[in-house]
Amino acid sequence: MLKVSTFHSFQPYLPHETHLSLLQTCKTHKEPKQILASTIKTGIFNHITITSRILAFYSDPKIGNLEYARSVFDQIEEPNSFTWNTIIKCYLENHHSNDAILMFCELLRESSVSPDNFTLPSVIKGCARLCALEEGKQVHGLSLKTGFESDLYVQSSVVSLYSKCFDIVSARKVFDRMENADMISWNSLIDGYVKCGEIELAQKLFDEMPEKDLFSWTVLIDGYSKCGKVDIARDVFDKMPNRNLVSWNAMINGYMKSGDFVSAQQLFDSMTKRNIITWNTLISGYERNERFILALEAFETMLKEGLTPTNSTLVSVLSAVSGLALLEKGNWIHSYLDTNGFKIDGVLGTALIEMYSKCGSIDSALGVFQAISKRRLGHWTAMIVGLGMHGMADEALRLFSKMQRLQIKPNSITFIGLLNACSHAGMVNQGRQIFSIMEKEYGIEPTIEHYGCLVDLLCRARHLEEAKNVIENMPIRPNAVIWMSLLSGSRNHSNVEIGECAAKHVIEMAPKTVGCYVLLSNIYATVGRWNEVSKVREMMKNIGIRKDPGCSLIEHNGVFHEFVVADSSHHQKEEIYSKLSEMDERLRSAGYIPDLTQVLVCIEGQKEKEAELANHSERFAIAFGLINVKPGKPIRIVKNLRVCNDCHSVTKLLSAIYDREIIVRDNSRYHHFRKGTCSCKDYW
Known part of the structure; x- marks a missing residue:
């Protein structure tokens, strides 16, 4: 058989069987391009088996080239159902679900081809990935009209769609109509119950399953862990006839989320085999719970064992470094990224900017920001937040103005960073203006966090009455955090009356908030009202809380x-x-x-x-x-x-x-x- 490597020596005309044989040996994206060029020259391009095979080749995510696959599809004079299904699947497998749905709409609108039992499950899967419930319902309705409602794959995909979109009632209705539900449908419904917090119904369905696989057990472990029943999750884990790394990771993650770090570490240590996901579970668990030193120690041990970290690992580790403000460690990780060829863009770029900002090296943060050629919104926002943290409000506002000139639309976090920057610099008027344009110009409705920033801004500038009015008249019900901001401002400016009012609200909402009693006590101490100081401390003693020592x-x-x-x-x-x-x-x-x-x-x-x-x-x-x-x-x-x-x-x-x-x-x-x-x- 002739090989692709000697393609240049081929005669100018080859039958389509030879082209098909060559396509089966292709391993890189360049080889099908050569074969495609030959099919165009020889006039056999529109032979459906040739074009379908080329499209199928490009649907592989490891080799795939969506742009090229689409250009091939667009040149086909009369694509058949297999070709339509292949291009839709190509988008889906390469995580372009929105484009897959758009192609399906084009099929319905412009093609004489009708969707079949291969088309519908793919499109429904795309809807599920996007949580596009309404669109998914329309495709489900189409399956009923076209007579595919009893097809196992269609039914299974519909159960998965409703389960992932939290419409568990509809998922159960479809499931109950299935004559022979497959394992995927059982697992999808159990997963749906877990996502909706219906762990008892998930357990009941699990018990009814004729067969169970590793996913069935693991999703139940995850469900019990998420609702705080980690002991039951461990009982399920111990009963598993077989375990894989996913189930071990789920159990470790369950312990981490419950705060049982000792059990998580013991379970981790008992594993004979670990993968990068297991390490990520451990490291991110420690980082989420501010066990930063333990996260760093786990990362260093992982490297010693020869594992290569993923972007997810590195983001967690950089966050741990930020929590401890360890600049030297952060510099070392940055050097590791450069040495090992990691791209400093996307979330890694954002994490580096945040790390340098929180480690006190704002110049290094700016250096990372400026070195990113294609800056995303996350990079701009992280830099604005960092500048604000260092009191560099003018620079933060200049960066925001540049965003506006480049027509980069800010998000709600960008405005939190801007408001904090104004707050730390005492720029009250600018802060009020930022708060105003957020909704008027960008359509971003202020959240409790934005109101909290505004209150903090006013409190720092001694506008305590105005801050109190903002809280009392805001359209959102104020929480304990926002009243704490007012209490903190009252303490800084020794305003007993407003401080007492704020403390009263905090105690009503969250009676065990240690900081509330400490700030109230400090207000009284500042004005020499030591009897009230003693009363506050007695209150703390009675409810069993005490002040965290300064360190x-x-x-x-x-x-x-x-x-x-x-x-x-x-x-x-x-x-x-x-x-x-x-x-x-x-x-x-x-x-x-x-x-x-x-x-x-x-x-x-x-x-x-x-x-x-x-x-x-x-x-x-x-x-x-x-x-x-x-x-x-x-x-x-x-x-x-x-x-x-x-x-x-x-x-x-x-x-x-x-x-x-x-x-x-x-x-x-x-x-x-x-x-x-x-x-x-x-x-x-």
Whole structure:
């Protein structure tokens, strides 16, 4: 037989049987193009078996070329049902379901060919993927009119459609009319019940199944896990006659979602074989639950075992790095991406921008953004959010203006980033304008998050009454979070009346919100109402909650060092306390006067109050950084609470005294301290 590699030596005329034989040996997308060119030259292009075989070749997603397949189809004078089915399937297999449905509409409108029992299941599958329930119903209706309603494949696809689109009643009706339901139909209906939260009905149907496969068991495990019944899920898992990696992953994911990390890790460790999906399940589970260190440790172990991470793995790991603000680790992962040929676009580009922004390196975030040639909305939005986090509102607004010039339509998250940027910079009028154009110009209806940003903007600028009016008159029912924003603003500006009003609403909605009691107590402490402070603390004790201690985290040489108030647990404590004494002396010499209004506990005596301030956790982290971080490198600190006014003043002075850049991420933004100033311009 002649081979494609010697195609150039063929005679100019070949019978269609020879072309078909050659097509069966094709392995790359170039070879059918050569054969197609020959069919056009020899005049046998419209031989239906030739064109159908070429189309079938391009329907393979590994080799497929949709544009080329469509051009071949468009040249066929009279495509038959097989050809129509092939091109529709080609779109479907390459995840272009919308185009598959459009081709089906073209078939109905312009072709003399009628859809058959191969066409209808493909189109219904496309509708299911798009959750296009109404269109799916129309195709179902067409199957009834054309007499294919009793076809097993059509019925099975219809059950799957209704199940995936949460119309479980219709799915059950079709299922009950099936004479011999196949495994796919049983599983589709069970999956539909699980998606609709009907786990008891899913279990009942599972028990009635004449045969069960791995999917049947796994979907039940997933269903029990999602409704919080992880113990029952484990019981189902243990009863499985056979397990594959999907069922193991489902059980591990169930433990992760329930917060049982010990069981998840134990189950993971007991596996004799793991794939990249298993690792992704573990890593993303830790990352979702803010077990960032465990996520990073799992990632490093995965690499040591020789597995190649997917984009999903890397996005989870970058998110974990962001949570801990580990810039050096983030730099290493970025280098890994470049070295191993990962494309820095799509979600990876967005994740890198977010990582650098949250790790305090906004210049690196901008570098990634500018290096992306085809920027998507996610990249623009991530960059705007990052700039806002660093108080660079002017730059964020300029980037938004550029988006507008390029006619890139923003989404709701873009506006959250813009509103936050205005909030951190005190740009009240600009924030009001952004909030207004969101709906008027872009048709984006404000959500509770947008109203929360507006309230935060007004609170930071001391417009507490206006913020309260916004909450009381917004068209959405306010939640505890938005009242907490007002309470936080009241605490920052010592407004007891509005603070008490906000706290009352929070306690009604979420009585165990620790931050509410802490902020209310702090408001009373700021104005010296210590009896009320005691009452609030007694309330906390009675309902069994307590304040999270302030802590500051600093990373050095791959090791995390965490400090709390008056910390004496660190192995370098003697050096740290010596450095603290030195810092205190140099601060006094520079004219530092402690802000005693920031002492929020009832202490008598000025010296005792000053000692209380000097024991704040970030002071210890700064002392550690001055001892261990090489001169010329920034000292990077992550704090779990808002930086108090006194520590903010102290850190500004220390950045000038020691000529060191100190970067602090508190619970709302970044502060870059350089030469006695802060990037927030004392507005945070």
